[in-house]
Amino acid sequence: MDQHEEIDVPPFFLCPISLDIMKDPVTISTGITYDRENIEKWVFTNNNTTCPTTKQALIFDTVDSFLTPNHTLRRLIQSWCTLNASYGIERFPTPKPPATKAQILKLIDEASNSSPLRLVKCLDKIKSIAFQSSANKRCLETTPGVAEFLARLVTVGESNVSDEALRIVAHLQISNEMILKKLLKEKESALVDSLVRIMQKSSYESRAYAIELMKKLVQVAEPTQAVTLKREHFVEVVQLINDNVSPKATRAALKLLALACPWGRNKVRIVEAGAVPMMVNLLLESNDKRMCEMVLAVLDHLCGCAEGRAELLGHGAGLAVVSKKILRVSHFASERGIRILFAISKYSGSPSVVQEMLQLGVVIKLCLVLQVDCEAKTKERAREILKLHARAWKNSPCAPAHVFGSF
Structure with missing residues (x-):
């Protein structure tokens, strides 16, 4: 076969909203089949509530039940890939089914009542689930108790455990205001203290995750909570900026300082932490519009x-x-x-x-x-x-x- 010759792909093997070959075909309430990743992006990332092809409204019994795996089509596609292996087409493995809330809750229950070694294994499983697919990530984000469990590990876990828990939290990008307020209320200042400890001793990656979560907590904090921030907290925030951990971490740190300033004696504490010379130095070094505005x-x-x-x-x-x-x-x-x-x-x-x-x-x-x-x-x-x-x-x-x- 000539290397420039195109291989005909049966049209029903293609996702209607993508030219990629389907690897995990799922059927929605309108009867149209899509690749799971594409239709999930259409619905959950782009916030659409209609079928891309028919424009009919989608029916949601639960968050994920509107997607029905089309096993027959998936097997046909895999067979077609096998038949065309001589043309360099690889047969993709059968996708793992998305995690369910029941599975995640069972895993958290096991981790909460187990030895340190077993806890680490359970945390590895949760991390594997979180990074496996966008569906799993969304399931973890919406399962009650997951954020609280991970926050507890960040607060009381060993350094390697707290770093791993924080990494999962960062990947989930928990932004629900009610969950964040609950974390802040339940843990009082313990969670913030733990994040500061991580910023002192951990890798640049963990420090970046810590400042991002700390910023989110300050965003939802009540005035009575915001005034409890200490000079020592701001010292580490300023030090993180000084260490140039990453542009994203620096922006998160600047946002945190701006959010904290109006409450109580936070202005004075931030000044005592050495923020003003750092801000001047940033203005001297940076020509980035957004950075200059934040500083x-x-x-x-x-x-x-x-x-x-x-x-x-x-x-x-x-x-x-x-x-x-x-x-x-x-x-x-x-x-x-x-x-x-x-x-x-x-x-x-x-x-x-x-x-x-x-x-x-x-x-x-x-x-x-x-x-x-x-x-x-x-x-x-x-x-x-x-x-x-x-x-x-x-x-x-x-x-x-x-x-x-x-x-």
Whole structure:
């Protein structure tokens, strides 16, 4: 057979929403057969509730029961693959049936009442189930008690057990607000403490998983829970950013800091953890739009306290780099940058600071903001800063005289 000759594939071996050969054909309520992976993506990832071919509404008795395995078609496809083996077509193995909630609950029950060695074996089985297919992953995500069981292992397990449990949690991507709130309420600060411990001692991979889960917990935390975060917690978050574990982990850490800032004395604790110099360094090193926006958002929060403003002013490049990012990144970044400068000008505007702003070109940047196309609120705040220190700046050769003429 010529190597360029195409092998005819019976059309009923193809998934209607894919050109791939079916490997796990399943039939839905409309009578159409699809490959399991494709129809699950259509329904659960893309959130469709109709048949791709007939456009009829799908009937769901339970989450997974609307998919009926088509064993006859699967055997025909496997036979066809065997007959065409000489053309380089491999016969695929018979797919394993998806896990059921009953199986998962039984496995968790066994793991909860077993020896440490047996616990590790059960955890390996759960991990195998989780990584086997998207159907299994979804089944684990929706089975009551799974998240709580894994969280308990993260909290009280040996280091290798807690790391494995955390890896499974990360793969499941648990985002249900009710489950996360329940974890936070049941474990109080124990779960957060355990995540911080993992961030201190574990691999970069486990540290990335830990900060992602910690961010999700802070997102759903009540104010009374958010204020219980400690300086030691924030020290590890800042250290993770410093270690450059991964871009995704850094973004999760920045989001966590921004979420935690408004509550109690968290601003001061975050400043004491060394966050401000780290934020300035990130601004100096990064040209990524999203990263700069997140860093400026955190700095904006931290400059809401005297300790944060002092740290920013104490950094040789603090004022300069904030000013530099204004009008260069995005409207959001410009707004946050102006807010930071406003906080410095209003609450920490000593004569030396006012002169430093002039020498660093901050005043020129504020004047530019008034002349270019940007948000009205940003312009208004820039004008307020210029009014605030007009007397000190208007006679300087570094400041445009026509701008201060109206003040």
